Structure formats: structure tokens, C-alpha cells
Amino acid sequence: MTQPSRPKGGRAYGCLPREGVTVLSEYALQLSEAELARYQFMAEAAARMERDLWTASGVVEGAAVADVGCGPGAVSVVLARLVGPAGRVLAVDRDPKAVQAARVAAARAGADNVSVSVGEAHDTGIAPAGVDVVMIRHVLAHNGGLEEEVVAHAANLVRPGGFVYLADIEAAGLRMRPSDPDVEDLNDRYQEWHSQRGNDLSVGLRLGELLTTAGLETVDHQGRYQIVVVAPGMRSPSWAARDALMAAGLATPDDVDRWSSAFDRIDRADSRPTMFVPLFLAFGRRPAA
Secondary structure (H helix, E strand, O other): OOOOOOOOOOOOOOOOOOOOOOOOEEEEEOOOOHHHHHHHHHHHHHHHHHHHHHHHHOOOOOEEEEEEOOOOOOHHHHHHHHHHHOEEEEEOOOOOOHHHHHHHEEEOOOOOOEEEOOOOOOOOOOOOOOOOEEEEOOOOOHHHHHHHHHHHHHHHHEEEEEEEEEEEEEEEEEEEEEEOHHHHHHHHHHHHHHHHHHOOOHHHHHHHHHHHHOOOOOEEEEEEEEEEEOOOOOHHHHHOOHHHHOOOOOOHHHHHHHHHHHHHHHHHOOOOOOOEEEEEEEEOOOOOO
């Protein structure tokens, strides 16, 4: 295979982002057991790291929260726990397999206050002014240029005085130490895959602008750094997208075997690698009527 041109500089190692992923053009990530475990890990990490912001944006007992781009529902279950029996979580994802996985996750957790449905991030099917909070996590970087449309739709879903909460990445800042050249190659090709689809992997820098454009009053826009030791068996979104890379002509089965061997080497290493992941967070309020 002719080696594709790939962006240099910061690489999207990405073991951590994308708890809930809505890819409007195609759903790239395979929902393997490893991928489901990563979602669960990230949901619990987000609840710890962002708890103050979640509370400030209205994720409190009794609230109605929409989890847009819910993926397999890991964050939805955490939100259900926080809003309690008097609250409810309306989870939406475009991929029917992810929706089914989210329903299973809610049932296993006993989260009776979670409902899950198929819908697009820009057309969820949720009634206008029907919820107190809309949460959109790691969705905007994967929607092929519909960022403004997605956030505008979210702004329409919250009641006056309600909040839209956004979380997303700036991929150039992602790092793993020690690095591995084969994993770097995989992640470079994953960036190329996104570039071909017009996805903005630096959308975290724009969250405040997107809230303002949607007519919301930006309350906060900040960045936080996650520093995490990578556990054996953890795999990146780029690995979960390997079939999509092959379908796009960006990888061959031999490439996949080489990348798999690289992850196996990392799993066996005595010294665990560390991920450095910049996360951008913002939330805005819909003006009171």
C-alpha cells in the first residue's frame, strides 16, 4: 500500500477521549469488550474530574438530562445515579448497536430512569424545551462540520434557564510516554481518516464560540489535563477504528497485525506508559424567557 500523507506534530493517541461518540457520516468504533471497558473507565473519570462543573450546569438530583451521542451508555448510567429516581436521563445515539449496548448497561445498573433511543446529534427527537441539561461529550469532533447545527439543536432542547454542557478535545496536545512508533503510525492514520471527513479534532478550542453562536450565555470555558497510567489491555479509539481505516484505504491487514503486536508489547512492558490528555469543557445557559 502506498503510504498515505499524514499530519505531523501532535498525534491523536486518544486512549481517553470519546465516552459517547456520534459520527454523523459513519460509526467507526467497534464496540468490543475492551472498548466498552474504556467507555466505563472514562465515564467514572469524568464524574470525578468534572463533578463541580456538572453540578454548576444543573446535573443535580431531580434534573432531566439529555446525553447526546451516548455511545454504549456509560456516562448515561453515571448521570442517572446523580439525578436520582426523581430525575431522568434521555440518552440518544445514531448507531443502533450503541443504543442496544446502552440499554443493556442501564438495565445492568438498575438505572430505571434512563431511556435510550436512536437519533442524530442535530436531530435527537427530544421535545423542544424538554430537559434541564444537554450534555454532549466528544461528539463535536466527529460530526463532519455540523458543530454549529448540533449545538443550536441542543440549545433548543433545554428549558429557559437550562444549560448545554460540552466536552471535547484538542488532539495536537495528546501525548503518550514512552511513545511507540507503530502506535504513532496508527494514530497518524486515524487523524488522516478524520481529516478526510472534515472533522475538527481541535474543536475543544471553539466550545465557547459555539455556545455563543447558539444564543447561549457562556458560563464557563476551561481546560483540564488528564494524566493517566495506561492499564494493560486498554486500547485507543484509533485501534477501535481499524476496520474503518482499512475500508478507507488507509490501512491493510498487515498494518493491523503490526499495530496489534505493538499493543501487545505495551501490555507486556514492566513500565506502564502514561497518557497526557488535554480536555476542554464549556457550558452555557439558555436565557430565561
